[in-house]
Amino acid sequence: xxxxxxxxxxxxxxxxxxxxxxxxxxxxxxxxxxxxxxxxxxxxxxxxxxxxxxxxxxxxxxxxxxxxxxxxxxxxxxxxxxxxxxxxxxxxxxxxxxxxxxxxxxxxxxxxxxxxxxxxxxxxxxxxxxxxxxxxxxxxxxxxxxxxxxxxxxxxxxxxxxxxxxxxxxxxx
Numbered sequence: 001x002x003x004x005x006x007x008x009x010x011x012x013x014x015x016x017x018x019x020x021x022x023x024x025x026x027x028x029x030x031x032x033x034x035x036x037x038x039x040x041x042x043x044x045x046x047x048x049x050x051x052x053x054x055x056x057x058x059x060x061x062x063x064x065x066x067x068x069x070x071x072x073x074x075x076x077x078x079x080x081x082x083x084x085x086x087x088x089x090x091x092x093x094x095x096x097x098x099x100x101x102x103x104x105x106x107x108x109x110x111x112x113x114x115x116x117x118x119x120x121x122x123x124x125x126x127x128x129x130x131x132x133x134x135x136x137x138x139x140x141x142x143x144x145x146x147x148x149x150x151x152x153x154x155x156x157x158x159x160x161x162x163x164x165x166x167x168x169x170x171x172x173x
Contacts, residue, residue: 079140
């Protein structure tokens with residue numbers, strides 16, 4: 001083969017290769033953009049469906065926090081006897097049952113929000129137990145009063161958790 005033949009073949013082949021490369025680049029860019037658009041549309045549709053479920057979960061957890069608020073809890077859950085230990089166990093069981101009823105809501109909440117809620121619950125239980133161990137608290141009625149007095153002296157953990165919950169919902173909407 002002579003060199004003119006090689007130049008002729010290169011003259012036909014080189015533009016074809018360049019055109020093929022440009023076409024490949026444009027098609028891959030186009031398909032990536034289309035995939036990105038499809039994913040974005042699917043994400044938007046999922047958000048439309050998930051938002052009501054998330055809001056409902058936040059509502060349920062707000063109700064949970066209101067129900068375990070010590071001020072409301074001791075008024076709603078009356079002692080069945082004078083034994084402070086039985087009343088302590090009864091209050092703690094009541095709080096645990098409330099959480100068990102709402103445990104599935106955690107999949108719709110952020111991890112930080114769930115931690116704040118469980119911390120509030122655990123703090124309330126700890127305060128109930130701490131008050132029950134006091135020597136000056138002799139019976140269930142005295143335990144009730146001690147819990148209410150302690151609540152008036154400091155901010156309730158449920159109020160802190162509820163404020164965090166509200167802030168997160170505001171950011172979400």
